[in-house]
Amino acid sequence: MKPRVRFAPSPTGPLHIGGVRTALYNYLFAKQHGGTFILRIEDTDQTRFVEGAEAYIIESFQWLGLKFDEGVGIGGNFGPYKQSERKEIYKPYAEQLIANGWAYYAFDTPESLDTKRKEAESQKKTFQYDASTRSQMENSLTLPENEVQRRISSGEQFVIRFKYPENTDIPVHDLIRGNVIINSNLLDDKVLYKSDGMPTYHLANIVDDHLMEITHVIRGEEWLPSAPLHIMLYKAFGWDAPQFAHLPLLLKPDGNGKLSKRDGDRLGFPVFPLLWNDPKSGETSSGYRESGYLPEAVINMLALLGWNPGTEQEIFSLEELVNLFSLEKISKSGAKFSLDKAKWFNHEYLQVKTADQLYPLIENVLTTKGITSTKEYTIKVLELIKERLNFTNDFWEQSDYFFVAPKEYNAQDLKKRWKDGTGEKLRVIDRLLQQDSAFDKQAAHDRVMEHIKANEWNMGQVLNSLRIAIVGAAKGPELFTMIELIGTAEVHQRIETIIQKIEN
RNA sequence: GCCGAGUUCGUCUAGUCGGCCUAGGACGCAAGGUUUUCAUCCUUGAAAUCAGGGGUUCGAAUCCCCUACUCGGUACCA
Numbered sequence A: 001m002k003p004r005v006r007f008a009p010s011p012t013g014p015l016h017i018g019g020v021r022t023a024l025y026n027y028l029f030a031k032q033h034g035g036t037f038i039l040r041i042e043d044t045d046q047t048r049f050v051e052g053a054e055a056y057i058i059e060s061f062q063w064l065g066l067k068f069d070e071g072v073g074i075g076g077n078f079g080p081y082k083q084s085e086r087k088e089i090y091k092p093y094a095e096q097l098i099a100n101g102w103a104y105y106a107f108d109t110p111e112s113l114d115t116k117r118k119e120a121e122s123q124k125k126t127f128q129y130d131a132s133t134r135s136q137m138e139n140s141l142t143l144p145e146n147e148v149q150r151r152i153s154s155g156e157q158f159v160i161r162f163k164y165p166e167n168t169d170i171p172v173h174d175l176i177r178g179n180v181i182i183n184s185n186l187l188d189d190k191v192l193y194k195s196d197g198m199p200t201y202h203l204a205n206i207v208d209d210h211l212m213e214i215t216h217v218i219r220g221e222e223w224l225p226s227a228p229l230h231i232m233l234y235k236a237f238g239w240d241a242p243q244f245a246h247l248p249l250l251l252k253p254d255g256n257g258k259l260s261k262r263d264g265d266r267l268g269f270p271v272f273p274l275l276w277n278d279p280k281s282g283e284t285s286s287g288y289r290e291s292g293y294l295p296e297a298v299i300n301m302l303a304l305l306g307w308n309p310g311t312e313q314e315i316f317s318l319e320e321l322v323n324l325f326s327l328e329k330i331s332k333s334g335a336k337f338s339l340d341k342a343k344w345f346n347h348e349y350l351q352v353k354t355a356d357q358l359y360p361l362i363e364n365v366l367t368t369k370g371i372t373s374t375k376e377y378t379i380k381v382l383e384l385i386k387e388r389l390n391f392t393n394d395f396w397e398q399s400d401y402f403f404v405a406p407k408e409y410n411a412q413d414l415k416k417r418w419k420d421g422t423g424e425k426l427r428v429i430d431r432l433l434q435q436d437s438a439f440d441k442q443a444a445h446d447r448v449m450e451h452i453k454a455n456e457w458n459m460g461q462v463l464n465s466l467r468i469a470i471v472g473a474a475k476g477p478e479l480f481t482m483i484e485l486i487g488t489a490e491v492h493q494r495i496e497t498i499i500q501k502i503e504n
Numbered sequence B: 001g002c003c004g005a006g007u008u009c010g011u012c013u014a015g016u017c018g019g020c021c022u023a024g025g026a027c028g029c030a031a032g033g034u035u036u037u038c039a040u041c042c043u044u045g046a047a048a049u050c051a052g053g054g055g056u057u058c059g060a061a062u063c064c065c066c067u068a069c070u071c072g073g074u075a076c077c078a
Helices: A018-034 A053-064 A084-098 A108-124 A145-153 A201-211 A221-237 A261-267 A295-303 A319-323 A339-351 A355-368 A375-388 A392-402 A413-417 A420-432 A441-454 A459-472 A479-488 A486-501
Strands: A004-007 A036-039 A104-107 A159-162 A169-176 A178-183 A191-193 A214-221 A243-247
Touching: A004 A018, A018 A036, A018 A053, A018 A214, A018 A243, A018 A295, A018 A319, A036 A053, A053 A295, A084 A104, A084 A159, A084 A201, A084 A221, A145 A221, A159 A221, A169 A221, A169 A243, A169 A339, A178 A221, A191 A201, A191 A479, A201 A221, A201 A295, A214 A221, A221 A243, A261 A295, A295 A319, A295 A339, A339 A375, A355 A375, A355 A392, A375 A479, A392 A479, A420 A441, A420 A459, A420 A479, A420 A486, A441 A459, A441 A479, A459 A479
Parallel strands: A004 A036, A214 A243
Antiparallel strands: A104 A159, A159 A191, A169 A178
16 A cells, blocks of 8 residues: 655744654655655644744745645645644544543633642642543533533533543554553543634544545654554544654754754754744744755755665765665654754755856845846856855855955955065066956966066965955965956956055 | 653764674864865874663673663643
């Protein structure tokens, strides 16, 4: 049977990079087995809904190049794929559970539960709504049948809770972690159906996974503790449960703990695929795309954060990942995100791109800087400085001198290279550069070198001072290649400018 | 607190059934080379007594037990 897997985010904000990895693993698993990759939006909590989050999620995956086969925005035979649009589906299932004795109505108010919890807390205990306490609460197990009906028909608020059997071991078979056994006495009677008429995650998730014929649930480790509930729910409905795989968490680079939005802001790397403007707080969070990452690099990096094929290969195309991926090789422990490694991956991917391919990604850099340049010229610059790029966003700081004359000169370099008489020497070189009517790189190079040697000038000093005049610092590509690109007229200007500024 | 999961260089990790592991690779770091510059690139190096302690075994990073620590969960959130 071909697997059917889903990625099921909540539209409560931008898609977290950990979520992207979960989606990626689902994608790889599905594609490897010729299966189906589904996007389902789990928006059962209306209070946490954030405008634009759903569109953000869809756009993120478009940028990353992970295509869903079914789901929100795509369609399919198992729709709708948004839980708020499936609202009517869930209630009969909750009622079915009540009829079978697997669930019950509970009328306890949030306030009364809160009081119970605080009470327990003051005695250093935890209140748990379970087999040991439900007989003391207001629910359809303690109240007479007619009273329950009366309360419901009079519009009193209620929830539906799952009724765990007492003292029963619930085995969870996890594809990554093996068997985990949990006793039902440790679990509390989870709310399945909320007083606002919406199911909770647990109910909606199980019903939808069943209805959508999901075969493998690949999700974050934070779900492992609620896996027993899900297993029991399948049992209560009499359905076959899908297979479970709980992924290790993505950790923050320093210290421990889950990677969060705050860490990105603090350490200077994106936690989200795309730039995000939060409509509620007004805060802006950076995105991988806007920070100059290539989607292939992000995918590659994420794939290796928690999974490894066991070989020494590090660079993988999506196709290779699809072929090599296996759930068995996923590690069990959390992985710390590393900015340095991310930078390295991006550098590697940048290098295999041609200047032509890179051009569209840096085009807007020039326009935002108010530079007008031909595509031809820009591509030549790109070819020259490509290898120095870690991110497409580095383009400007690596190449500004190809477009505008340096405004200031690196003081250290100047001190080291600019001596008395340097200006005069540069004027001589300038004349040598302009000798041919059409600049001939090789001829100019030979002429300059010859002159320097013949006059016993300090080669490093002269050439570097020329470089400073052109670039603003002792850095950049091969000197004569730069001069050819920038043009001797502009070089002449820059030589005169630096002499003006330094020697006057 | 309780429950669960995890624990190999600073980081990501390799490590099929215990011997080929005096623990391999990558990132980062250091040194050298290339570049008469810088970056790239290349070479070399430092870096884990395999969380700690007990076992089992001729032999354990690999099996068992205990301890410690970290993370996750413990909501009418997902």
